[in-house]
Amino acid sequence: MSDLQPVKRLPLPEFITMLAFLFATIAFSIDAMLPALPDIAQALTPDNVNRAQLILTSFIAGMGVGTLFAGPISDAIGRKPAITIGFAIYAVAAIAAMFANSLEFLLLARFVQGLGASGPRIVALALVRDLYDGREMARITSFVMMIFIIVPALAPSLGQVIIWVAGWHGVFGAFLVFALIGTLWLNLRQAETLPPQRRRPLQTHTLINAAREVLSNRQVMLATIILTLGFGQMFALLSSAQQLFGEAYGLGDSFPIWFAGMALLSGSGTVLNAIFVVKLGMRRIAKWAYIMQTCVSAVMLALFLTNALPSALEFPAFFFWAVSVFFMAGVTFGNLNALALQHMGHIAGMAASIIAAVSTILATLIAGPVASLYNGTALPMIVATLICSGLAWFLMGKLED
Numbered sequence: 001m002s003d004l005q006p007v008k009r010l011p012l013p014e015f016i017t018m019l020a021f022l023f024a025t026i027a028f029s030i031d032a033m034l035p036a037l038p039d040i041a042q043a044l045t046p047d048n049v050n051r052a053q054l055i056l057t058s059f060i061a062g063m064g065v066g067t068l069f070a071g072p073i074s075d076a077i078g079r080k081p082a083i084t085i086g087f088a089i090y091a092v093a094a095i096a097a098m099f100a101n102s103l104e105f106l107l108l109a110r111f112v113q114g115l116g117a118s119g120p121r122i123v124a125l126a127l128v129r130d131l132y133d134g135r136e137m138a139r140i141t142s143f144v145m146m147i148f149i150i151v152p153a154l155a156p157s158l159g160q161v162i163i164w165v166a167g168w169h170g171v172f173g174a175f176l177v178f179a180l181i182g183t184l185w186l187n188l189r190q191a192e193t194l195p196p197q198r199r200r201p202l203q204t205h206t207l208i209n210a211a212r213e214v215l216s217n218r219q220v221m222l223a224t225i226i227l228t229l230g231f232g233q234m235f236a237l238l239s240s241a242q243q244l245f246g247e248a249y250g251l252g253d254s255f256p257i258w259f260a261g262m263a264l265l266s267g268s269g270t271v272l273n274a275i276f277v278v279k280l281g282m283r284r285i286a287k288w289a290y291i292m293q294t295c296v297s298a299v300m301l302a303l304f305l306t307n308a309l310p311s312a313l314e315f316p317a318f319f320f321w322a323v324s325v326f327f328m329a330g331v332t333f334g335n336l337n338a339l340a341l342q343h344m345g346h347i348a349g350m351a352a353s354i355i356a357a358v359s360t361i362l363a364t365l366i367a368g369p370v371a372s373l374y375n376g377t378a379l380p381m382i383v384a385t386l387i388c389s390g391l392a393w394f395l396m397g398k399l400e401d
Contacts, residue, residue: 032159062114064360071353086119141334142274156256223340232366239371269330282335
């Protein structure tokens, strides 16, 4: 435990559920857009429908840039005000997106929305680190992931219902509701976890010293690079998921149902991690998850290149592989964040910002080109996942527990 025991804590089930909701807002902001992409493409960029994928990557890019500031701001003014400011920016950008009549304006609104989303995403991690560390932090973040996986599982279905009722503009109205609920829950129920005497003013030399400490720490940088590889392969699959299910396998109408099943099945990874992380350790579990992903992707690539699968088994094999990608995320991301923040409790906000900013921005540099290589098959995604997971497996051998 940390030295902040005087802070009044919420009952653990409510604390975990609240954090899950904060993280789920970010997941919903990505996954609820998936069924809207075809309609947005036809409305705003009919001559190049692949450009609609930028709606996802622009949000992720904005979130990556925002993470550079969210953590240090929370170190200076406290966790709750920083999250609240982030939600306010997120909500204003969602309103702007509702009235977008060009792809360029929508992409700008989504970028700003991502900036705001970085508040709850990053500061929530620092909030957990204020109260817990090590394997206990990894266990709690696993429970958070286990609960919030329900939201992205249902997000495409909910997004589709909203589109039927109010068109694709209406999806952004749902984002406003999420922001309002998250803001009220946090401010009415959660005590501030960073007291004034532990805050670090936004002074240039203070920020530079903290950033230097984070960037020079081998453990933090290794974990950040591994997170980058994991995020990159996952974002690439997310960006092309709608096209893969709809065009490659002819399941566009039932995509929300398949996506929900995929997310729920992969959520078992977070359950297993929460059960075993205290006993087995964060590094060991994450390493074996990347070994599994490398092997599954290698087999999938071999089957694809040799045309060894009969046509009736092509989609089941793809679906199993896609589940494995998200399963890997549930097993590794919480553990890697806990490993990176393990010795950074005194500058948790800055550390969380740098880790998330570097991993998210670099992940978009992986995901964007891979998604643009979409050729009507899953081949670009499979190759990218094999390379990313193989590199992550190698780097896990150099990471300390």
